[in-house]
Amino acid sequence: MTPIQALLVSLLLITTSSFQQSPTWRRARTKQATMKRNRRLELVSLRATGGSGKKSWTASEFARREEEKSRLERAGDVVIGKTSALAGASDYVLDPKATAEEWMRQASKVEQEVYRQTEEGMEMLKMLRLEEADKAFDRVFELRPEAYLWQAGIAKYYLGDVKAAADIFTRNAATFETKFCEPASEERIWRHACELKIYHTMSKDEKKRVLESGGIESLLPPIPENDSTVELLRSESRKAIRITRELFSASVAGDYSGLILARAKLRSIGGAFEEQPKADRKMWKINAWFYLGLHYDALGKYEESKKCMKMALQLCPSFGNGVDIVHTLPMLHMAQRDWFDDDDFVESWTLSESTEKSKRTDPKVSDPAVTDPVVVESIKVSIAGMKLSELKDALKVRGLKTAASKEELQGRLFQSLMDDTGQ
Numbered sequence: 001m002t003p004i005q006a007l008l009v010s011l012l013l014i015t016t017s018s019f020q021q022s023p024t025w026r027r028a029r030t031k032q033a034t035m036k037r038n039r040r041l042e043l044v045s046l047r048a049t050g051g052s053g054k055k056s057w058t059a060s061e062f063a064r065r066e067e068e069k070s071r072l073e074r075a076g077d078v079v080i081g082k083t084s085a086l087a088g089a090s091d092y093v094l095d096p097k098a099t100a101e102e103w104m105r106q107a108s109k110v111e112q113e114v115y116r117q118t119e120e121g122m123e124m125l126k127m128l129r130l131e132e133a134d135k136a137f138d139r140v141f142e143l144r145p146e147a148y149l150w151q152a153g154i155a156k157y158y159l160g161d162v163k164a165a166a167d168i169f170t171r172n173a174a175t176f177e178t179k180f181c182e183p184a185s186e187e188r189i190w191r192h193a194c195e196l197k198i199y200h201t202m203s204k205d206e207k208k209r210v211l212e213s214g215g216i217e218s219l220l221p222p223i224p225e226n227d228s229t230v231e232l233l234r235s236e237s238r239k240a241i242r243i244t245r246e247l248f249s250a251s252v253a254g255d256y257s258g259l260i261l262a263r264a265k266l267r268s269i270g271g272a273f274e275e276q277p278k279a280d281r282k283m284w285k286i287n288a289w290f291y292l293g294l295h296y297d298a299l300g301k302y303e304e305s306k307k308c309m310k311m312a313l314q315l316c317p318s319f320g321n322g323v324d325i326v327h328t329l330p331m332l333h334m335a336q337r338d339w340f341d342d343d344d345f346v347e348s349w350t351l352s353e354s355t356e357k358s359k360r361t362d363p364k365v366s367d368p369a370v371t372d373p374v375v376v377e378s379i380k381v382s383i384a385g386m387k388l389s390e391l392k393d394a395l396k397v398r399g400l401k402t403a404a405s406k407e408e409l410q411g412r413l414f415q416s417l418m419d420d421t422g423q
Helices: 003-020 023-048 059-073 096-106 109-126 130-143 151-158 162-180 185-199 204-212 229-234 239-253 256-270 284-298 302-314 329-337 351-357 373-384 388-397 406-421
Strands: none
Touching: 109 130, 109 151, 130 151, 151 162, 151 185, 151 329, 162 185, 185 239, 185 284, 239 256, 239 284, 256 284, 256 373, 256 388, 256 406, 284 302, 284 329, 302 329, 373 406, 388 406
């Protein structure tokens, strides 16, 4: 290319670039793009109208027309998840019994026996025939040692074999949390109940040795835990069960403040003692009252346990004949403790009685209008029953002074706990 040709090409490029940046050129390009788009829409309309020339069809209308055409073409098909059933057809009948029978026909002899013994044990447990339930559950573990069956621990707990019950709860907690990545709250609650039961049946000398050698938590082998266990336990979504686990954990760890607060929260959920309580569809109240009763029982406070169990029983459908195992537990507990009598249900442990028991404390509640009286009285009663050494330990943990009279220490701890409740 000669120098003159190169100069002409450069001038041409400069001229073209300037023209493309001009408003006239941009308007021309926009007009051209619009014409192309209109042409495409016109072609779509022509296809939709079969070439008749009618231009009333939009692209979306054409797409719906194609979908309707496809649906009509598939009207004779029967493809699960793709089309509806043919005319005259009926839905598949859901029959759990038939499904179980079908599974039994396909299962191995060991699986069939495990299934039968599990069902037998659960039925005997609900009928309060603990020896027969325990025998059936033992057979399950003989056939399948790794079986998940935490209810077997309940049978052994009430038969007095507390250490064997704790072993079942420990193994089942580890199995459940490993397989399902969900907190095994019930298993942990019952295992702690076993620890407390063992400890509170010891003599004073034995208790002293236990506390000096590692505390109540050292009585039984621990549940295997890892770095994610703490976060896993926080994921418990059932309020009453989560607070119950906190109650038993605090008791085992000797955390008096945590114990008092958790107990007060459960009392608040349970509500006041009533002869005819309202329906408890979510089972918050029945869980609160039953586990409060179980906790008092493990501590050896049987009168308080009996009152809670009576309230839990009042909330059970047909007095313990409900489908859920929780509906059986209050009846089972009272039957094993032989707490049934001819006495009418008494609204015992009322606020006035609690106030009388806790009259040694005279805390100043700043705003009674926003204070739950059940929480207040529960905390006052718990503090009133504490020993001086327990009061001082609780105050030390909370960073409070312990040099004062017992009455002053009670009031100091009460106010600190009330601050934590947000009352």
